[in-house]
Amino acid sequence: MLAFILKRLGQSILVMLAVAFISFMMFRYVGDPVASMVSQEATIADQELLRDRLGLNDPFYEQFFRFLGNAVQGQFGISYRLQTPVADLILSRLPATIELAFTSSAIALILGIVLGVFTALNPKNWASAAIMAFSLVGVSLPTFLIGIGLIYIFAVELQWLPSFGRGQVVNLGFWTTGFLTESGIRSIILPAITLSLFQMTLIMRLVRAEMLEVLRQDYIKFARARGLSKRAINFGHALKNTLVPVITITGLQLGSVIAFAIITETVFQWPGVGSLFINSVAVVDVPVMSAYLMFIAFVFVVINLIVDILYYIVDPRLRIGGPARGN
């Protein structure tokens, strides 16, 4: 078990290093860090002096290691646009994104699995056909249109829910939460539904496909031939085997919710990391872009690690070796 986790951890570090390298290349070579820091009147000599002071004339690998060292300590430089440390910017906006991602993941996961299992077990049912049709519409609808549509119906026409922002938030010192106020909870409903819809349809279709595949397997036929009850076959045997592959892809999907939030945050003017990123891309604020990339990669790596460990726990074939010899 320990060896397995260590191996995965090693792989994760490699991925992080590769992403850090891309971030560094962006940070260093996209745009000119000096040009964005000095005033218009600065002379070439002034610029050269700054270049030296920032270490931009040092050898490539030295710069990369300095970048890595800073990154590990959470320092990603200063935003060109806002002139504040990038780390502070991201940290201040993180709670909004995490709360949104968490809420929509929960919706996507619960509904996705329930609907996926239902449609797989009742393939000829009219409700399944309706759900499948709805799911296709779901993947075909651009997220931003869903958001606009929901705003139009629930905020403009019915005026039930707010159309933008987080509502009132409570500051807990290290965290600002919208879960503790009524306006905060009302504010999160529309963005969370918007963000979850795409993931939900994906998870649902995946669960359905995997479950149909499992139901075709010989051990299901054999379970039927043993006279087991429908319940035991569907939920004891089929569902458990379905979840093994579903865990991986679902885990990664949930990881991508945070990045996917970019669009939802823009539509609902949600003050999260995603809208920070999109504003940075528009004006090529490279330090924010590269820090955001590292942040997303970190989330991905952590989730991946959790998924691997879950997989290891669920599937005995990984946990326990096979027979010493073949037949």
Place this chain on the structure above:
Amino acid sequence: MTQPLLSVRDLSVVFHLRRGDFTAVNSISFDIMPGEVLGVVGESGAGKSMTGTAIMGLVDRPGEVTAREILLKGERIDGLGEEAMRKIRGKRIGMVFQDPLTSLNPLYTVGEQLIETIRRHLPLSAAQARQRAIDLLADAGIPKPEERIDSYPHQFSGGMRQRVVISLALAAEPELVIADEPTSALDVSVQAQIIKVLKRLCAERGVAVMLITHDMGVIAEAADRMIVMNKGEIVETGSVADIILRPKEPYTIKLIEAIPSIKAQNPRFAAATARGEGFAADNIDTPLVSVENLVREFDLSPSMLARITGRNRKIVKAVNDVSFVIRKGQTYGLVGESGSGKSTCARMMVGLLEPTSGTVRLEGTDIWRDRNASAKRRSKIQMIFQDPYASLNPRWRVGAIIAEPMRALGISHNATEIGDRVADLLEKVRLDPAAMRKYPHEFSGGQRQRIAIARALSSQPEFIICDEPTSALDVSVQAQVLELMSQLQEEFGLTYLLISHNLAVIRQMADAVGVLHNGVLVEDGPVEDIFGAPQADYTRMLLDAVPDIAKVA
């Protein structure tokens, strides 16, 4: 006369397909008596598996089952609802499937699956059910059942897993077990044990067995009575001895004639002895192919790290110091069970896999190390594969498939010349030359194997490696393909390396034989020496284990 345990009347299974109905089983009727073993034999598409599945009520759409009646001890069980059927499945009729690898749920221990079944059908406590599960495993011949009950299926070998499957089928003391090809996925030596276990367990409990198989040898050894099926219908019913020794229907006669027996002498040896000459295999000619100390290792180390540091390194010798010679114009048979290294040998001899050490010589040239050896190898060696569905590119026309070696080896680039050659080759393998314009999916398995043979012949090779050329085919088709191979050998003076797990086929076809076991050549010599007076223990065990129609009581 006693009441039959199972009585089937006018059972039909029809599949409603796009191009009309396909009748898999056509109005068949038969009885199974209490405690008897009824063999159901037939070639692929005979409807034998479908019969078993239909009795269990497990036929899925678009299949439709109709029957006048199916009686289990006089009670009707056809047309019962799903819930009522669940009380019969497992409880009164148990079932064993072909592939033990896929019959068990990989995520549950065998104990969990056994206890689940037992408690579903019998009023036992968890502890009692567990004890019963242990007893069942012990009865099925699984050593240390108290420990093994908590193992997962992947921790068992194929044979042991099939024993678990049999325990599961017997878990709730059924009156009948339907065993659908229970040994077809297993090696010969394991196969014999599993049949014994199944037969013993059922005899002890007085359970009747419906044994469905394509292998007449298995029936001959295990069954009391048998049914021969063909194209969804019952051709002949009777006692096993009657049918095998005195078949009445033309189909059965043809079928039994086509089955090679391990007890039958090699026809060429027999002919030579009759003429009072020495057998060809004894002649000392210069060998066409010689294999010297061939070794192939595979690195199965768990990780890259282990390979580099050398810790936990796991190197398997798939082929271990194998040497033999093949004389010109003869057939050398290589026998072995799965994992014995016979296919690895073939791949090294044909140039697909580089040996770790040792040499393969073709007319004295080392095909791996000598200069220009690959050109020689390509023009003189060809191969015929096991699966005729995977060995022909489905997107190519038959003409292009057969012409490929001519084009690849630069034998001819002239389209008309190639067309003529292809037509000629198709006639040689007894196919209509018009076949060249069709695609492989328009042909049956046997016809495809003929196309594969035509492709192998098209570069005019001297030496053809045949890797299990008939094991994917029905026996009657197998007989035709083997016959064709013999005729072509005569006509073109071909040399064959025939690889097979089927000892009867090897005895019929080969002049000399090598027996491979775990990568080691345990025995090697003229065919009748090996079959008549085997020296190695392994060969003797193998010969004893083979189910054969000659063993009919």
Place this chain on the structure above:
Amino acid sequence: MSELSAQAPRGPIGKIIDSDIFYSYRTSPVAIVASIVAVVLILAAVLAPWIAPYDPFNPRTLNLMDGFTKPMSESFSGNYFLMGADHQGRDVFSTILHGSRVSLFVGLSATLFSMTLGVGLGLVAGYRGGLADAVIMRVADVQLSFPAILIALLIFGVARGLIPPSQQENTALIVLVLAIGLANWAQFARTVRGATMVERQKDYVSAARIMGVNPFFILIRHILPNVVGPVLVIATIGLALAIIEEATLSYLGVGVPPTQPSLGTLIRIGQQFLFSGEWWILFFPGITLILLALSVNLLGDWLRDALNPRLR
């Protein structure tokens, strides 16, 4: 079964009509409707310069007084606007025709690009195995775990930082195609690699290797034709995705330049007027985008089922 297939009609057209895939098409009303909708939308987009009633990008023909004309009504200057006019007095119907043209161009080019890249890398990874496989698939795996839109945004941002501002307008479409294309190659690579590994194990490839056929020919002539099915499915669904991604980028304001508005740009513009009641500026481009993406997606979904031998 052979007696049944013997009735199959002869001739190439007969074979197509009789084929399983055409049968599946004929019996699927969804596929028929989706293909008709897709063909109409694509034709309308391609023919936009000839069938659009107005030229929405010619400032001389625009009249600001026509702004916010309601759908199916005559404007201040006497023009008839089927889908109304936007704030600048442009005919919404005409801007949609031109906008779909841009959306489709970017979507198709990006899909073609990602398909070529992904199929090529997938074939190499699947056939060669070893290090090439490990590197290609590792990159694909990492990339697949990020949403394509994020990758496209990053590539777009980097390109914007590298290209001098004076050139940005001219290169915007190319950058967009590259960004979306690079964001979507991994799906192709993964599928093709899987299929290639299956095919490589098959004996017809061994047979070709025995004859000494060169690996490039084996890949192109033997393996490629056998992996076309899944590639087609992914390409169809990928086209829908690329169209949505383009619309999303343009909606976010980082896509096509304002001089060549795509459907996403039109929606972005329309959203500003949603709260004041001018719904048609948003509604019609939105519906067009949904119809386009949905019809292509439905076709892809149908194709996947039709090509899946198990479901036949």
